[in-house]
Amino acid sequence: MTVLSTIAAAALPILVVTLALGGVAKLATVERQASPGTLTRLGPAVLMPERFAKPAMIACALVELVLAAGLLVVDHPAARWLPVVFFAVATYVLWDLRRRRPDVGCGCFGDVSDTPVGLRSIGRTVALTAMAVLIGLEEITGLPQVTAETALWAGGWVALLLACSPEIDQVVSRLRHRAPCEQRPMPPARALSRLRASAAWHAHAGSLLTDEPSDMWRELCWRFFVFPARGDAEVVFAVRLDGRRPNVRAVVVGADGQVTTAGDLGGASLRESTPVSA
Amino acid sequence: MPYRAGERRRKLAAAVLGRDPGPAPRSQEDTAPYDVVSGEILDVSPHLIILENADGEQRRLVIAPWATAWRGGTVAPADLPAGARVVIRALRDGTVAERIWADITRITGVIREVRGRRDLTIELDCGPHRRERSIVVPYRSSGRIRVRHPKLEPGYLFDAIGLLDQGTAFAHLPATSQPPYRATAVPPPPMAYEGGEAGISGTAVWADFAEEGVAYPMLEREDTGCDDAGVSCAGLPYLALGSLLRVRNVCDGRTDTLPIVACGCLAGRFCDRCLECDTSPRGRIVELAASSYVALGGDLTKGCFNARVGLG
Structure with a gap:
C-alpha cells in the first residue's frame, strides 16, 4: 500500500460521514424550519428564488446521501468522481456566496452552519475536494482496514476539517455559556472604533464630510453607519460585531440613490446598481 | 441621532450586504393574512355597514349572516352606534365583514396610582413613546380584573382590554395574568448559547398604535433614544426600527412581513405565556398594531396569539 493510497483510504470514511451528516442536517433543517424564513438565510437555498429554496435544500441533501452511499458500496469511477464534482461546485458556490451575500451562512450542516461564509468554510470544501480527488485517483471503495497508519492519517484529516469548521466556535461558545452575538449588547462607540480601525474606513475616510454618522442602527450581528460624503453621496458601512478581526463592508450611494462603488464587495457578478432611493 | 425612514435603512443595509431589500415572498406553507378594514361607522344596518377610513374614503361592507360584533360585550352588528371606531376582519377582498370590534382599546402600562373605592381610576405609565393614561375600572368589571391583577399597586404591570367611550377608557377584560x-424587576431571559435554537417563539399581543407594523422590545437604547428598550425575558436578538419581521401565527399559519415601527418597551416586561392553541414559550416577542393583529387571525378580545418570528 503506497502512502497516497493510505491517505485516500483514511479520507474515505471521513468523506462518507461528512456527506451523510450534511444530508441529514439539511433534511432536519427543512423539516424543522425553526423560524419563518430560515432557508432564506442559508446557502445554497439563498441563491434560489424563495419557492425553490426548500426543494433545493432537499435535493442537495439527497445528492449528499446518494454520494455517501455510492462511495461505500458502488465500485465504479462515477461513484468516486461525482463527489469531486460536487465539492468543487460547492467551493465555487461558497466563494460566490461570500461575495454576494456576506450575511448568510453556508448551510453545509443545515441551520447549525449559520455563521457567515468565511475562508474557513471555503477551506473546508477545498480540503474535501482534495480528499475526493485522492479517492478518485487511488480508486478506493468501501471502508478500509483499520491500521495504525490509516488511523493516524484519518486523525490528521479530522483535525484539518475541525480546524476549518466555524461550527466548532459555536460548540466552544456553548461550552463557555456565552450568549450568541445577536443577543449581546454592544455599545455603538465600540463598533465605531472597530470601523475606524478598518481598511474600508481608511479607503473612504477622505471623501467623508464629517466624522460623525448621520444615521446608525443595529440588526442582529451587524451595525450600520451612514456618513455624508462629497457630491451629495453617502457612504454606508456595515461592521460585523463578533470576531477578533471584524468584517467591515462599505458601499457608496450616490445622490441619485444608486450604488456607485461597492467597496470590498466589488465584483463583476454583483448587481452593479441597486436602487436605494426611498 | 436622527432616525431615518425604515425603508431607507432596509435599502441601505441591503445595498451594503448585497441582499434583496424587499420582503421575502410568502412560502407555500404560509396562509395569506385576512383583509382588515378600519374606520369610523357612518351608518349600519343588519346587512350593510358604511364607514369612513383614516384617509377619508368611504367603505361599504356587506355584513355576513354569521358575523359577530363586540362593543364592551357581544352585540348584534346592527346595534353598533354611528361614530364608533371599528376594526373589521373582512373576507372577499375586504367587501364582506365577518368580525367587528368597536371602540376597543388595549390598556397596558405600569401602575402609577390607584384611586376610588367602587369604580377604580388607575393612572398608568404607558412607556416613553406613549402618553400616560388614566383609565377607569367600572365596579361591574373590577372582580374580573382583580382576579387576574391581584396587585393593583404602584410599580406593578397592568394589562386589560377595554372600551373607549367618549374619550374615557373603561377596562372590561383582563388581557393577561x-x-x-x-x-x-423583569426576570432575565433563559440562557441562550451560540448555535442554539434559531427560531423565536412566544406571545404576540396587540396595542393601540395606528402605524401598521410591530413594536419590538429588543432595540439598542442608543439608537432609539428609549431608555426602557433592550429588556425582554424571551431572549430576543437585537434589531432596529425599520427591520422587517416575518410574523407567523402558529395557531392558523397566517404569516405577514411587517416592519418594526416602534419600541416595545412594555412588551418586553411581560413574561407571560399565551394559551390560544397551545402553551407558548414565555415572553412577549412582538406587539402588533390592531389591524396587523387582526390580519394575522388574532381576536382582539383575547389579547394574544402564539407566534413565531423570523427576520423578513
Whole structure:
C-alpha cells in the first residue's frame, strides 16, 4: 500500500460521514424550519428564488446521501468522481456566496452552519475536494482496514476539517455559556472604533464630510453607519460585531440613490446598481 | 441621532450586504393574512355597514349572516352606534365583514396610582413613546380584573382590554395574568448559547398604535433614544426600527412581513405565556398594531396569539 493510497483510504470514511451528516442536517433543517424564513438565510437555498429554496435544500441533501452511499458500496469511477464534482461546485458556490451575500451562512450542516461564509468554510470544501480527488485517483471503495497508519492519517484529516469548521466556535461558545452575538449588547462607540480601525474606513475616510454618522442602527450581528460624503453621496458601512478581526463592508450611494462603488464587495457578478432611493 | 425612514435603512443595509431589500415572498406553507378594514361607522344596518377610513374614503361592507360584533360585550352588528371606531376582519377582498370590534382599546402600562373605592381610576405609565393614561375600572368589571391583577399597586404591570367611550377608557377584560414582579424587576431571559435554537417563539399581543407594523422590545437604547428598550425575558436578538419581521401565527399559519415601527418597551416586561392553541414559550416577542393583529387571525378580545418570528 503506497502512502497516497493510505491517505485516500483514511479520507474515505471521513468523506462518507461528512456527506451523510450534511444530508441529514439539511433534511432536519427543512423539516424543522425553526423560524419563518430560515432557508432564506442559508446557502445554497439563498441563491434560489424563495419557492425553490426548500426543494433545493432537499435535493442537495439527497445528492449528499446518494454520494455517501455510492462511495461505500458502488465500485465504479462515477461513484468516486461525482463527489469531486460536487465539492468543487460547492467551493465555487461558497466563494460566490461570500461575495454576494456576506450575511448568510453556508448551510453545509443545515441551520447549525449559520455563521457567515468565511475562508474557513471555503477551506473546508477545498480540503474535501482534495480528499475526493485522492479517492478518485487511488480508486478506493468501501471502508478500509483499520491500521495504525490509516488511523493516524484519518486523525490528521479530522483535525484539518475541525480546524476549518466555524461550527466548532459555536460548540466552544456553548461550552463557555456565552450568549450568541445577536443577543449581546454592544455599545455603538465600540463598533465605531472597530470601523475606524478598518481598511474600508481608511479607503473612504477622505471623501467623508464629517466624522460623525448621520444615521446608525443595529440588526442582529451587524451595525450600520451612514456618513455624508462629497457630491451629495453617502457612504454606508456595515461592521460585523463578533470576531477578533471584524468584517467591515462599505458601499457608496450616490445622490441619485444608486450604488456607485461597492467597496470590498466589488465584483463583476454583483448587481452593479441597486436602487436605494426611498 | 436622527432616525431615518425604515425603508431607507432596509435599502441601505441591503445595498451594503448585497441582499434583496424587499420582503421575502410568502412560502407555500404560509396562509395569506385576512383583509382588515378600519374606520369610523357612518351608518349600519343588519346587512350593510358604511364607514369612513383614516384617509377619508368611504367603505361599504356587506355584513355576513354569521358575523359577530363586540362593543364592551357581544352585540348584534346592527346595534353598533354611528361614530364608533371599528376594526373589521373582512373576507372577499375586504367587501364582506365577518368580525367587528368597536371602540376597543388595549390598556397596558405600569401602575402609577390607584384611586376610588367602587369604580377604580388607575393612572398608568404607558412607556416613553406613549402618553400616560388614566383609565377607569367600572365596579361591574373590577372582580374580573382583580382576579387576574391581584396587585393593583404602584410599580406593578397592568394589562386589560377595554372600551373607549367618549374619550374615557373603561377596562372590561383582563388581557393577561398580572406578572408577580414589579415592572423594574423583569426576570432575565433563559440562557441562550451560540448555535442554539434559531427560531423565536412566544406571545404576540396587540396595542393601540395606528402605524401598521410591530413594536419590538429588543432595540439598542442608543439608537432609539428609549431608555426602557433592550429588556425582554424571551431572549430576543437585537434589531432596529425599520427591520422587517416575518410574523407567523402558529395557531392558523397566517404569516405577514411587517416592519418594526416602534419600541416595545412594555412588551418586553411581560413574561407571560399565551394559551390560544397551545402553551407558548414565555415572553412577549412582538406587539402588533390592531389591524396587523387582526390580519394575522388574532381576536382582539383575547389579547394574544402564539407566534413565531423570523427576520423578513
